[in-house]
Amino acid sequence: MNPESIRAASRVPHGGETDPDVLDFSANTNPRTPKGVEELYAAALEGSRRYPDDDYPTFRAAAAEFVDCSPERVVPTPGGLAAIRLAMEITLEPDDEALVPYPSFGEYAREVRLQGARPRFVRYDELTELRTAALESAALAVVCTPNNPTGDAADPDALAAFADRCGDAGTTLLVDEAFLGFTDLPSAAGFERENVIVARSLTKLFGLPGLRAGFAVATEDRRDTLETARRTWSLGTPAARVGAHCLRDGEFVAETRDHVERERERIREALERRFDVHPSDAPFLLCDVGDQNVDELLESARERGVAIRDATTFRGLDAHVRVAIKDRERNDRLLGALGVGESTDRHGHK
Known part of the structure; x- marks a missing residue:
């Protein structure tokens, strides 16, 4: 920052x-929360006497299955907002421009500014219609789907086409899917484009806002950079164990x-x-x-x-x-x- x-x-x-x-x-x-969460959380206390396994293999596998990607592409984070910050930290430099939707989650603009970059606000329902020329000045574009606070989800085909245009313009696309689990729409993790980073949260769907568990999904060099930049032991043992359990409760x-x-x-x-x-x-x-x-x-x-x-x-x-x-x-x-x-x-x- x-x-x-x-x-x-x-x-x-x-x-x-x-x-x-x-x-x-x-x-x-x-x-509501999934069955077994309380017992699993209590049992994780003994495991918390040791540092967690920083590779988080069980959590990565459960998260990967949930969004239909390979476990290697998953980067564990303490909540979805931590994934958003991590994505911006590796993408934005001072004076960069970031396309931020409005009305939408207020933390996007704040996190952009914390990096010393400048948010350019675009109507959330017009953002994915921007053409390549309008993207070339932006280092980052943020899409929230379903959008908060309006609630409507982006059309998957329109989002995929927008990801392609962002790639052509050299723009990183950050897709915040904090509420996508409430729908049966596919994750942008399926795009498998190096310029796309997906942020996911377990807070909303599983009713555990205080647990602070989430993850990012990326590919190739972008994934490697996220993995290098993330904090060591980025999930506590209870968050990792309960999070994996929840993600597997179809x-x-x-x-x-x-x-x-x-x-x-x-x-x-x-x-x-x-x-x-x-x-x-x-x-x-x-x-x-x-x-x-x-x-x-x-x-x-x-x-x-x-x-x-x-x-x-x-x-x-x-x-x-x-x-x-x-x-x-x-x-x-x-x-x-x-x-x-x-x-x-x-x-x-x-």
């Missing part, structure tokens, strides 16, 4: 609620996808009685509240024991909130708190 840029940088807002008595719909994490993934799709449609239909709701392939919905006051809406929901995400913190959004998709009981609490379902208090009592 660039020391001068670090001194000028600041944090960016995120979802996440610390009050255990408030239902958290501001963070897009699965309310039944859990399939059940989660089915549940999220059903509940997302049900919640969307209810929310559309009051808001304009953006189409989504992800475990969340972006709502345009129109002329309603966002702060008052957030406060009203919180008084009913529900935290939702203020989406006006995303570039280009000025009258929006984002809500996660949870299980049916919690989702009903959300609908009640937003005035489109039966109202309950913060303890779930009608």
